[in-house]
Amino acid sequence: MRKKPKQQRSQSLVQSLIDAAAETIAEHGLAAATAARIAERAGVSVGSLYQYFESKEQIHTAVIEHIATGLRALVHAQIEQLPQKGIRDFVQDLLHEVWNFLEADDQRYLQITRHWAQLDFVQVMNGLERQMTMALAVYVMHHPPRQPVEDLPAKVYILVNSVLFTVVRYISDPAPHVTREQIIRSFAQAAAQLMNQDESR
Amino acid sequence: MRKKPKQQRSQSLVQSLIDAAAETIAEHGLAAATAARIAERAGVSVGSLYQYFESKEQIHTAVIEHIATGLRALVHAQIEQLPQKGIRDFVQDLLHEVWNFLEADDQRYLQITRHWAQLDFVQVMNGLERQMTMALAVYVMHHPPRQPVEDLPAKVYILVNSVLFTVVRYISDPAPHVTREQIIRSFAQAAAQLMNQDESR
C-alpha cells in the first residue's frame, strides 16, 4: 500500500476498491479483474487506485485477506463448541457453516476461492490447519478412543483440504448428481471414523 | 481446430505445439502460456499455430485432454486389480500411481492441474467419478459388508475430489509438515472405513 489512507474519505475509497475487486473476481473471474475494471466498478479513477495499491495483485491479496478473516472467525466459533458436540456433529455443523459462507453474496467468495493456486490462499489453509489440529488434539486427549489416533496431523491435513476443495468443487459443479446433505453426512462420518470416535460399531 | 492436419509433418507440428504448451504452463504458469511463447518453444511460427487452433484457449484444452487420457488409463489399470486387492490396498496403490503421475516430468501435470478452475478439468473429474463409482459398487456387491454402504455415490464423489485436490495441494506445498506416506495411509484407511470394509475393528 503506497500511502496510508488518513482521512475518512480515502479509507472508504480503499474499502470500496476491495469490494469492487471481490465482486469483479466473483462475477467474471480473476483475469477480468483488471485495474481499470475494478476502479470503474468502485466509481473511482485508476489514478486513485494506484495511490493506495502498489499493483493489481496487491488488491487481490487484500480480497483474500478479507475472506480469510471471515473463514477464521467462523472456524474459531465452531471450535469452541467442539467439546460439547463431539467430532461428528462438530464436522457436520462446521461444514454447513463453511458451505453457507462460500455461497453467500451470490457465491462471491466461492469464485475467488477457486483461484487459490494463483492467489495466496495457501497461507490461509495453513492457518486453518493449525487451528484444527490443535483443537482436535485437545479433544482426543480428553476423549481417548479405544484405539489411539495415528497420524493425527496428516488426518487433519486431509480433512481440511478435502472439505474446502470438495465444497468449492461441488458448488462449482453445474449438475452434481449427489446432494449437499449426502456430502455433509459422509464427511462427518469419515471424520468421526478417522478419529476413532465412531460409536455406531 | 481450424484445419485438420493431413500430412505427417503438420500432425507432428500440432503435437509439438501441445507439448510446448504443457511445458510452458508447467514451468511458468497458465498466464505465461501465450501464443507467441508456445509457438517459440515448439519451434514454430505463430501463424502456423493459428492455422490449427482457433484460439490460445483451444490449445490449453488440448493439453487437458492429454492429461485426462493419462489419468483415465492409470485409474482404469488400477480398477482391474481392485477385486484381488480389497479397498484399502487399492486406494493405497492408486494414490501412489496418481501421485507419481502428477509429479512426473518435473511436475509438468501438477502445475496444469492447479488451474482446474480455468480449464475444463471438471469434465475429467466427472469421468473419473463415474468410473470409480461403478467399480466400487460392483466390488461392494461382491463383498457385502456387515452394514450396507449408504450414499455410495456421495462417498465416491468425496474420495475422488479429496484425493485429487489434496495431492495437488500437497505437492504445491513448499513446506508440508506431514509426509506423503502418512497422507496415503490415512486416505486408504478413510476409504476402507467409508465402505465399511475396515477389518481391524
Next chain:
DNA sequence: CCATAATGCGAATATTTAGTCGCATTCAAT
C-alpha cells in the same frame, strides 16, 4: 516433372492492460 493443394512463415495490426504524472479539488489545522 508439373499442377495444385497443403503447409509454414513472421511482419503487421488491433486490442488490452499496467502503471504514471501533472493538474484540480478537498480537507484540516491555525
Next chain:
DNA sequence: ATTGAATGCGACTAAATATTCGCATTATGG
C-alpha cells in the same frame, strides 16, 4: 480565511498480446 497536505482525477505512455494475411515453401497425385 489561508495555506499546505492529502486526495482524486483521467488522459497518456509503454509494453504485452491475440490474431490476421499475403507470400514463400513443400508435399502429393498423376
